[in-house]
Amino acid sequence: MSAEQSVILVTGGTGLIGKAIQYVIETEPAGSRFGKKPGETWIFIGQNDGDLKDAESTKKLFEKYKPTHIIHLAALVGGLFKNMKYKLTFLRENMLINDNVLHWAQVFGCKKVVSCLSTCVYPDKVEYPLTEDNIHLGLPHESNFGYAHAKRMVDVMNHAYKEEFGCNFTSAIPTNVFGPADNYDLEGAHVIPALIHKCYLAKKNGTPFVVGGTGKPLRQFIYSRDLAKLFIWELREYDSVEPVILSVGEDEEISIKDVADAIVKAMDFKGEYVWDVSKADGQFRKQASNKKLLSLIGGFEFTPFDKALQESVDWFVANYDTARTGKKTV
Numbered sequence: 001m002s003a004e005q006s007v008i009l010v011t012g013g014t015g016l017i018g019k020a021i022q023y024v025i026e027t028e029p030a031g032s033r034f035g036k037k038p039g040e041t042w043i044f045i046g047q048n049d050g051d052l053k054d055a056e057s058t059k060k061l062f063e064k065y066k067p068t069h070i071i072h073l074a075a076l077v078g079g080l081f082k083n084m085k086y087k088l089t090f091l092r093e094n095m096l097i098n099d100n101v102l103h104w105a106q107v108f109g110c111k112k113v114v115s116c117l118s119t120c121v122y123p124d125k126v127e128y129p130l131t132e133d134n135i136h137l138g139l140p141h142e143s144n145f146g147y148a149h150a151k152r153m154v155d156v157m158n159h160a161y162k163e164e165f166g167c168n169f170t171s172a173i174p175t176n177v178f179g180p181a182d183n184y185d186l187e188g189a190h191v192i193p194a195l196i197h198k199c200y201l202a203k204k205n206g207t208p209f210v211v212g213g214t215g216k217p218l219r220q221f222i223y224s225r226d227l228a229k230l231f232i233w234e235l236r237e238y239d240s241v242e243p244v245i246l247s248v249g250e251d252e253e254i255s256i257k258d259v260a261d262a263i264v265k266a267m268d269f270k271g272e273y274v275w276d277v278s279k280a281d282g283q284f285r286k287q288a289s290n291k292k293l294l295s296l297i298g299g300f301e302f303t304p305f306d307k308a309l310q311e312s313v314d315w316f317v318a319n320y321d322t323a324r325t326g327k328k329t330v
C-alpha cells in the first residue's frame with residue numbers, strides 16, 4: 001500500500017476479528033508497521049450498516065464509502081453444533097455475502113481485497129500439517145460442509161477475478177481465533193468463548209462446569225489481537241492471490257482439555273468440573289503450518305496462550321452485561 005489516500009473498509013468490523021483490528025489500528029503507534037498510516041481512513045461495518053447478503057445493499061455501501069482496500073471478514077460464523085444444524089444456511093448466506101463483496105469490489109475498482117477463509121475449510125482426510133496448497137484436495141468434514149464449501153469458493157473466485165479482470169484479491173486462513181468481544185452465545189459460539197461463558201455461569205450459580213466431548217481433539221488457537229496484526233500485514237505488504245495461513249506454530253497445538261483447564265484457572269473456578277462424553281468431538285485435529293507466513297513477514301511474536309486467555313476471560317467478566325451472550329440463563 002502506498003502513502004496516498006486510502007479508504008480501508010473492514011466488513012465484519014463489529015465482530016471478534018474486526019474489533020481486534022480496530023483495537024490494533026487505534027492502539028499501535030501511528031505510522032508503525034501495524035498502526036494507522038498517514039492518509040488512511042479505516043471504516044468498520046456490521047449488519048446494521050447494510051446486509052451483505054443483498055446485492056443492492058452491498059452496492060450502496062460501496063457508493064457511500066468508496067473503499068480503495070477491503071478486509072472482508074463478514075460471514076455467518078458458528079461453532080460445531082450450529083454448523084451441523086444449519087448446513088444449507090451456512091452455505092447459502094456465505095456464498096451470497098462473498099459474491100456480493102467481491103463483485104462490487106471489482107466493479108468499483110478496489111485496489112486490494114483480503115478475504116477470510118478458515119482452517120475448517122480443509123479436507124477431512126489430508127496430509128498434516130495443512131499448507132496453503134492443499135485446501136481443495138478432498139471433501140471437508142461432514143459437520144461443516146456448508147460453511148467449508150462457501151469459504152473455499154472465495155479462493156476460486158480470487159483466482160478467477162485475477163485471471164479475468166486482473167484484480168488483486170487474496171485471502172487469509174486463520175486457525176481458531178479467540179479474544180475480547182467474541183460471540184459467547186451458547187448455541188453458536190466456538191469452543192473457547194462457549195467454555196468461558198459456561199465456566200462463568202457455573203461459578204456464578206454454584207453449578208458444575210460441564211464440558212462437551214472427550215477433551216482430546218487438538219487445535220491451534222490464535223489470539224485475535226495477534227491475528228489483527230497479521231491481517232494488517234497481509235493487506236499492506238503481501239501481493240499474491242495465493243492464500244496465507246495465519247497461525248501460531250505447528251508445535252503449539254493444545255487439547256480441548258488443556259483449554260478447559262486454562263479457563264478454570266483464569267476464571268478461578270473452584271467448583272465441580274466434569275466431561276459429557278456423549279457430545280460430539282468434531283474433527284480430531286487440523287494442524288496447520290505457519291512456515292509461509294513466517295518466511296514472508298520475517299518473524300512475529302505471538303502472545304503466550306495463557307496471557308491471551310487471561311485477557312479474554314477478564315474482558316468477558318468485565319463486559320458480561322453487554323457481551324454477545326444470547327440467553328444469559330442457559
Ligand code: NAP
Pocket residue numbers: 011012013014015016017018045046047048050051052053072073074075076077097116117118119174175176177178182183190
Ligand atoms: P463474528 O464475531 O461472528 O463476526 C461476524 C461479523 O460478520 C460481524 O461483524 C457481523 O455483523 C458480520 N456479518 C454477518 N452477517 C452479515 C451480513 N449478512 N451482512 C453484513 N455483515 C454481516 O465473527 P469472527 O469470528 O470475527 O469471524 C470473522 C471472519 O473470520 C469470518 O469470515 C470467519 O469465517 C473467519 N474465521 C473465524 C474464526 C474464529 O475462530 N472466530 C476462525 C477462522 C476464520 P454484526 O456484528 O452486525 O452481526
